[in-house]
Amino acid sequence: MAVLDDLRAFNIEEAHIVLWVFRGPRGSAVELPSYTGRWVQTDQAVDQRLRTAFSNERDRIQETMEYSLLAENNEASALRIEKDETHAGIVIFSSGEEVETKRARSESDLVNTNFYAIKATHGESVIYAVRQADRSWKSRHRRSLRSTFIMREHELTVDDTPRFDIHDGVNFFVVGDQLLINGKKQFESILRYKAAHVSDFDSLKAEAEFSGIFSDVAPLDEHIRNNKIQLRRAQAIRQKGHYRDVAFMQRLRDNYIHFGFQIEFDDQGLIVPTPETCSEIITALLDHRLSSAFSENIYDVQNTTTVAV
Known part of the structure; x- marks a missing residue:
């Protein structure tokens, strides 16, 4: 339970939040996967939404189970696996520091994102909370998703602002040298476990x-x-x-x-x-x-x- 204790003790409300978006994995089944990561400048409202997603999933976990090929977690548990047994280290290496050359500067840098990671830093502790991106991030769905009707000043109007959805939870956490997995299917897809x-x-x-x-x-x-x-x-x-x-x-x-x-x-x-x-x-x-x-x-x-x- 030490890894769960570390996750629970993490001060997400005072943590520095950075959103990283990733394309990948790329490469053949016999090669190590590769990922392209960019960090996204976010405002306080988005940062708070990311903190909420982190907290929602963390608060749901009451116990951990050892990851196995046939194990399935329930609504109050997460599967635990060593980071070195997965490709999570490659994702973390692909993010690195928030340098200008890796900043997302336009909508095109976000379209076709496969997954995003909430990088939360507090003191010496860094935790990644990872979520598979939904259809709002995919180019083939963008046209229909951008035509949204909203009420503005008592009048129904069209909002064509580009939209990317941030969900209220995450699929897995990277905590030190271990992973806590809530969404096994998404974990296996993102880290190419198949x-x-x-x-x-x-x-x-x-x-x-x-x-x-x-x-x-x-x-x-x-x-x-x-x-x-x-x-x-x-x-x-x-x-x-x-x-x-x-x-x-x-x-x-x-x-x-x-x-x-x-x-x-x-x-x-x-x-x-x-x-x-x-x-x-x-x-x-x-x-x-x-x-x-x-x-x-x-x-x-x-x-x-x-x-x-």
């Missing part, structure tokens, strides 16, 4: 211990590769490593029918993936089908925690 999953899945397939349990890994590759949820599960399979456990794999062969799996094995005991059984194979390798000793029912579970008895 690309990391693809790379990890390629490494998993290259492991002889993994590919060696299948007669042909191609159907599983097709099932997983372009699906972010399945890529998360594949990485969780690698982290758990049950496929490396000879005893685990033998118990799977001995008990798969009892647990209701339709998985196929060849004469050598290798798993034969098919489009119909790939999801069951993933469930089995995650050890996510469990039997209750009390009800004697069999359940699929989203996550598992080992209990010491």
Whole structure:
């Protein structure tokens, strides 16, 4: 909870606020992402709106949970992950100091922003609060969004002032060497976490211990590769490593029918993936089908925690 304590103790009301806008990530899936950042001069009203967004999201968090590929936070929690496990450091490096060469000077510098970061500094402490930009920042939507009707001096008129929306919350915080994540989907998009999953899945397939349990890994590759949820599960399979456990794999062969799996094995005991059984194979390798000793029912579970008895 130390990181949450640090976030709660941060004096946002007296902090110096700078709004940074970013385009990116750029680069291929096998390269480190790159970002282009510019800082935006803001008035007191905007700064207060940014402070409110920071505070709203911070006040919502009552507890933290360890980030995992399958973990989901609720309305009162945030996922915690080490900064070094993400590309957050690249974003911070892309912002740096508020020098003139990085100042946003026109509307064109803001259009097509992918996300923005509230850089809050108080004393020696710096916290970044990051939010994915909505459609008001995208060029293809700007024409319709700029035609806004407002009441002015008892008369309805058209306001064509360029508009960029600042929301009442953020998707994640960077606090020291850790991240607290409220919006997992947005976090993974901004920091290109799916690309990391693809790379990890390629490494998993290259492991002889993994590919060696299948007669042909191609159907599983097709099932997983372009699906972010399945890529998360594949990485969780690698982290758990049950496929490396000879005893685990033998118990799977001995008990798969009892647990209701339709998985196929060849004469050598290798798993034969098919489009119909790939999801069951993933469930089995995650050890996510469990039997209750009390009800004697069999359940699929989203996550598992080992209990010491």
